[in-house]
Amino acid sequence: MIGLPANRLCCLLLLFLFVPAVVCGAPVTRTLSTVEPGAGEVFTVSLSLDGIDLGGVVETLPAGYAFAGTDHPDDRVVVRGQKIGFAVMNETRITYSVTAPASGSGDITGTWEDFLGESDGEIAASHVAVDGIETEPESGVEKPAAQEAASPFAVLAAVAALLIAGRGGRR
Structure with a gap:
């Protein structure tokens, strides 16, 4: 019989093996009304959700681009700087507006x-450029990327803790 620490290790290994297989389905896709907005133009971003009954989506806008509103209920939207968080409860589509910089x-x-479903993943990046003109990223852009890199570990750690806590109460 395998001891309790070995059971926990097996659970974690299974989690790391099966979560990537579940994530491959990409239940969230993004569509933009334009990838080359004019200076100051407001464009629409649509997120199609497939199979997420209860969860969340966090979108990160490029520097200079600003959240301009959404049709999603106000009590299920949080905006902090360039990040927009949406609480999802049986939705199939979220639409929001973005204002392009100069x-x-x-x-x-x-x-x-x-x-x-105890799964998470990334939404494929969508590139935008005002009037189709590419610019160099600002030096301050690097810090948020490092913070985002820590996010998947925190989610996996939370899921692992829930699994371990759930197994600990069973005898």
């Missing part, structure tokens, strides 16, 4: 998490 380019990136 100039600039970059990627709209995002992550999703399915709380009931």
Whole structure:
């Protein structure tokens, strides 16, 4: 019989093996009304959600681009700087608006998490450039990328803790 620490290790290994297989389905896709907005133009971003009954989506806008509003309920949207968080409850589509700066380019990136399905992943990046003109990223852009890199570990650690806590109460 395998001891308790070995059981926990097996659970973690299975988690790391099966989560990537579940994530490959890409349940969230992003569509932009334009990838070359004019200076100051407002454009639309649509997120199509497939199979997420309860979860969340966090979108990150490039430097200079600003969140301009959404049709999503106000009590399920949080905006902090360049990040927009959406609480998802049985939605199939989220639409929001973005105002382009006078100039600039970059990627709209995002992550999703399915709380009931116990899976998460990244949304493929969507590149935007004002009037189609590419610009160099600002030096301050590097810090948020490092913070995002820590995010998947925190999610996996939380899921592992839930698994271990759930198994600990069973005898």
